[in-house]
Amino acid sequence: MTERYWNKITAELLAGTRESDHPFRYATLATVGLEQVPRLRTVVIREFDPEEVQLIFYTDSRSKKMLHIKENNKVSLLFYHPEKLLQLRMEGIAMKERDGGTLARHWSGIKPESRKDYTVSQTPGTEIKGPDQLEYVERDDFFTVINVHPFRIEYLQLKRPNHIRVRFSKDADNWRSEFLVP
Ligand SMILES: Cc1cc2nc3c(=O)[nH]c(=O)nc-3n(C[C@H](O)[C@H](O)[C@H](O)COP(=O)(O)O)c2cc1C
Numbered sequence: 001m002t003e004r005y006w007n008k009i010t011a012e013l014l015a016g017t018r019e020s021d022h023p024f025r026y027a028t029l030a031t032v033g034l035e036q037v038p039r040l041r042t043v044v045i046r047e048f049d050p051e052e053v054q055l056i057f058y059t060d061s062r063s064k065k066m067l068h069i070k071e072n073n074k075v076s077l078l079f080y081h082p083e084k085l086l087q088l089r090m091e092g093i094a095m096k097e098r099d100g101g102t103l104a105r106h107w108s109g110i111k112p113e114s115r116k117d118y119t120v121s122q123t124p125g126t127e128i129k130g131p132d133q134l135e136y137v138e139r140d141d142f143f144t145v146i147n148v149h150p151f152r153i154e155y156l157q158l159k160r161p162n163h164i165r166v167r168f169s170k171d172a173d174n175w176r177s178e179f180l181v182p
Pocket of ligand 1: 026039040041042043044045057058059060063064065066124125
């Protein structure tokens with residue numbers, strides 16, 4: 001019964017990584033570090049693997065979200081499709097990619113002008129006198145690939161006559177699902 005909703009989730013997430021104007025290209029990532037204040041920000045979802053159920057985003061190793069992930073690797077991702085009134089909420093474990101070959105593959109796929117996002121010499125969040133005060137390094141040391149392994153995904157679609165809310169939870173290696181009151 002719930003399989004069609006799982007298929008919709010994977011189809012929309014894949015579309016987000018393939019179509020530049022799909023709303024699931026972007027997600028709101030929430031982290032909670034030691035100070036216990038949830039911090040939200042937009043990230044671009046670069047890859048989604050429907051078999052492994054795993055998502056990837058890129059970031060700077062010096063960013064606050066990385067500090068949070070080191071302190072507490074449980075994160076949430078929120079997706080919203082305004083035309084379909086479809087919301088996906090995900091909870092998962094964030095893990096830094098360590099394999100050199102994989103990192104090199106991702107780095108080589110980034111356009112040269114976009115690589116600048118990961119090569120600013122100053123630490124993200126540091127005060128500067130103006131937007132043109134940035135300096136760049138030639139290296140890719142700050143470029144970081146994060147894998148998110150969801151353990152809970154909640155599908156909510158608002159529609160008449162009935163809104164549809166389905167929770168998928170990972171139990172060891174199996175996903176189970178239930179319909180919920182919306
Ligand atoms: C459209 C858009 C896309 C963004 N994509 C990313 C991204 O993929 N990775 C990232 O680290 N920050 C991305 N950002 C910036 C973050 O939202 C955030 O401001 C920044 O990473 C610092 O967050 P932090 O201090 O909580 O770590 C994006 C911002 C916007 C507006």
